[in-house]
Amino acid sequence: MRAALLNLTLLEMKLFMRNYINMFFLLIFPMLMLLLFGGIFGNEPEAMFGGYGTVDISVPAYAGLIISVTGLMSLPLTLCQYREKKILKRFQATPLSPIYVVVSQISVHLIMTVAGMLLLFIVAKVVFDLQFVGRVLPVTAVFLFSTLSIFSLGFLVAAVAPNMRAATAIAYLIYFPMLFLTGATIPIELMPELMQKIAAVLPVTHVVKAMKAVWLGETAASVYPSLLILAGFMLVCLTLSLKFFRWE
Amino acid sequence: MIAVDALTVQYGELRAVDQVSFSVFEQEIFGIVGPNGAGKTSTVECIEGLRRAHSGKVSVSGLDPWKDRKKLYEVMGVQLQDTAYQDQVRVGEICALFSSLYRSPVPYGELLEIMQLSGKEKAFVSSLSGGQRQKLAIVLALIPNPRIAFLDELTTGLDPRARHQMWDLLLQLRERGLTIVLVSHYMDEVEAVCDRVAIMDRGRMPAVGSVSEVIGRFALHTEISFRSSLERTGGLEALPGVVSVGRKRNRITVQGRGDETVLAVLEHLRDRGIDYAALAVKPPDLEAVFLNLVGYSPSGESPRADEKEVR
Numbered sequence: 001m002r003a004a005l006l007n008l009t010l011l012e013m014k015l016f017m018r019n020y021i022n023m024f025f026l027l028i029f030p031m032l033m034l035l036l037f038g039g040i041f042g043n044e045p046e047a048m049f050g051g052y053g054t055v056d057i058s059v060p061a062y063a064g065l066i067i068s069v070t071g072l073m074s075l076p077l078t079l080c081q082y083r084e085k086k087i088l089k090r091f092q093a094t095p096l097s098p099i100y101v102v103v104s105q106i107s108v109h110l111i112m113t114v115a116g117m118l119l120l121f122i123v124a125k126v127v128f129d130l131q132f133v134g135r136v137l138p139v140t141a142v143f144l145f146s147t148l149s150i151f152s153l154g155f156l157v158a159a160v161a162p163n164m165r166a167a168t169a170i171a172y173l174i175y176f177p178m179l180f181l182t183g184a185t186i187p188i189e190l191m192p193e194l195m196q197k198i199a200a201v202l203p204v205t206h207v208v209k210a211m212k213a214v215w216l217g218e219t220a221a222s223v224y225p226s227l228l229i230l231a232g233f234m235l236v237c238l239t240l241s242l243k244f245f246r247w248e
Numbered sequence: 249m250i251a252v253d254a255l256t257v258q259y260g261e262l263r264a265v266d267q268v269s270f271s272v273f274e275q276e277i278f279g280i281v282g283p284n285g286a287g288k289t290s291t292v293e294c295i296e297g298l299r300r301a302h303s304g305k306v307s308v309s310g311l312d313p314w315k316d317r318k319k320l321y322e323v324m325g326v327q328l329q330d331t332a333y334q335d336q337v338r339v340g341e342i343c344a345l346f347s348s349l350y351r352s353p354v355p356y357g358e359l360l361e362i363m364q365l366s367g368k369e370k371a372f373v374s375s376l377s378g379g380q381r382q383k384l385a386i387v388l389a390l391i392p393n394p395r396i397a398f399l400d401e402l403t404t405g406l407d408p409r410a411r412h413q414m415w416d417l418l419l420q421l422r423e424r425g426l427t428i429v430l431v432s433h434y435m436d437e438v439e440a441v442c443d444r445v446a447i448m449d450r451g452r453m454p455a456v457g458s459v460s461e462v463i464g465r466f467a468l469h470t471e472i473s474f475r476s477s478l479e480r481t482g483g484l485e486a487l488p489g490v491v492s493v494g495r496k497r498n499r500i501t502v503q504g505r506g507d508e509t510v511l512a513v514l515e516h517l518r519d520r521g522i523d524y525a526a527l528a529v530k531p532p533d534l535e536a537v538f539l540n541l542v543g544y545s546p547s548g549e550s551p552r553a554d555e556k557e558v559r
Contacts, residue, residue: 007348011334011341018336085332092298093326094349094392095318 004096009104016108025069026116030062031123043128055128059120060215063143064184064208066116070109071150072175078105079158080167089248098247113147133217142214146207149230152237159245178204203233249274249427250295255304257290264290266451277418277428279438282448283542288431289329289400296326296398322351325389325397333373339384340369350392359387379410400431415441435535449542459534466540468532472513473501474524487512
């Protein structure tokens with residue numbers, strides 16, 4: 001069964017990469033944002049950013065952008081489509097449990113999210129001489145944890161959406177605020193107080209906060225509150241998902 | 249091979265399948281026909297282990313399809329009603345994936361060849377025609393080298409040639425030792441390929457048997473129809489064995505009991521010198537049984553297939 005799961009995951013990976021809309025929003029779009037804002041503001045040290053440049057603080061924030069694309073768009077839409085097209089049901093009639101279809105989707109999306117982040121990192125390093133003062137291990141851990149917690153929201157969307165059209169509508173409705181109101185693209189500090197309050201309840205805001213803190217090598221204490229919020233959020237989403245998820 | 253005993257499926261208040269019992273024998277093609285919503289798919293899904301029965305017993309080569317599901321899927325091939333595939337997947341890729349799910353799969357190259365899909369390995373599934381996609385569904389159902397295959401609405405949406413090809417394939421597969429359960433709402437399909445047939449209607453199964461047994465049991469009428477300018481049909485009504493005479497425009501339809509009526513009508517037409525054209529004799533078929541069972545009477549005032557075209 002392990003061989004079957006591996007084959008399934010490899011195939012799903014190929015299929016993900018054949019979907020050029022996914023690939024654009026995951027790999028190209030964040031890079032274009034980086035080139036655009038990096039091009040406008042450069043990456044000179046700014047007192048306002050504590051001695052870091054615009055690119056230095058944008059790259060960890062863009063993690064929110066990348067995770068949102070895979071977790072809030074691609075993952076829920078793929079799962080919902082597989083249910084609507086009865087692909088999950090078809091796997092039910094094989095020795096492979098359809099749970100593995102879900103597992104393979106999560107694996108593929110996790111791997112692609114990491115790939116998207118790595119590519120952004122490399123471009124920022126080469127083009128803008130990005131400074132990275134954090135440590136690799138904590139940054140990776142926070143990134144993976146953030147990814148999984150956002151995936152749990154994506155999973156909830158797939159669980160509650162009755163069909164593809166509804167899933168698409170819900171996904172867009174969640175995705176766009178996550179792009180613009182969480183500090184992923186526009187720094188939260190520039191927003192009026194009301195918007196900051198709205199931002200505080202969006203999970204990606206806490207992804208951005210945690211990523212920035214760990215990226216800039218701040219103390220663990222400054223990261224934990226965000227991680228705790230994300231953990232609670234994930235627990236709620238997973239509980240609700242399990243309650244509402246249907247195989248067909 | 250398959251034994252179903254008093255199977256009941258319930259969706260909330262709705263009883264989709266009600267106390268249905270039948271068996272399917274080794275190496276036969278067993279057809280289940282019925283109108284939409286009759287409970288055909290629910291019945292089959294219980295046998296496939298995809299749905300849990302509310303009550304009743306199902307056994308497939310001695311196994312309980314719900315409890316021994318995973319064991320059963322090694323010997324069972326399934327084609328679901330209108331399944332689709334992942335976007336942008338190639339024929340070869342989906343076949344390779346399915347092969348890796350089973351312990352002793354049939355090399356899929358062979359199956360693609362039987363289904364006239366060889367050379368299509370690199371093609372995207374989305375680029376296949378409807379008929380080719382159904383053939384692919386059969387390939388995937390046969391990859392586990394099953395002893396039983398379930399095919400649900402296999403030829404829906406296919407053109408007549410593709411349907412006849414499918415029927416030939418089914419007969420070939422039976423010769424190779426496969427037992428096939430075919431869900432359909434096409435009577436001609438069932439008459440063409442099935443050894444035995446079950447008719448389902450509103451969750452019940454009022455008739456099971458060979459096609460001729462099922463037709464014979466209902467003692468339905470033979471229908472004789474012809475175009476004629478004949479004004480009064482009183483003479484026809486008086487003929488032996490005639491049950492009813494109807495007229496639709498200039499087409500007269502006589503319902504009668506068996507061959508004696510046919511002869512009597514022909515003699516009557518000849519002896520009286522009545523003009524007639526496009527004479528058709530239609531013995532009772534499965535379609536008539538089916539319409540009779542579901543409460544639609546194809547009497548004189550209901551259109552026949554050949555008249556529909558004229559309108």
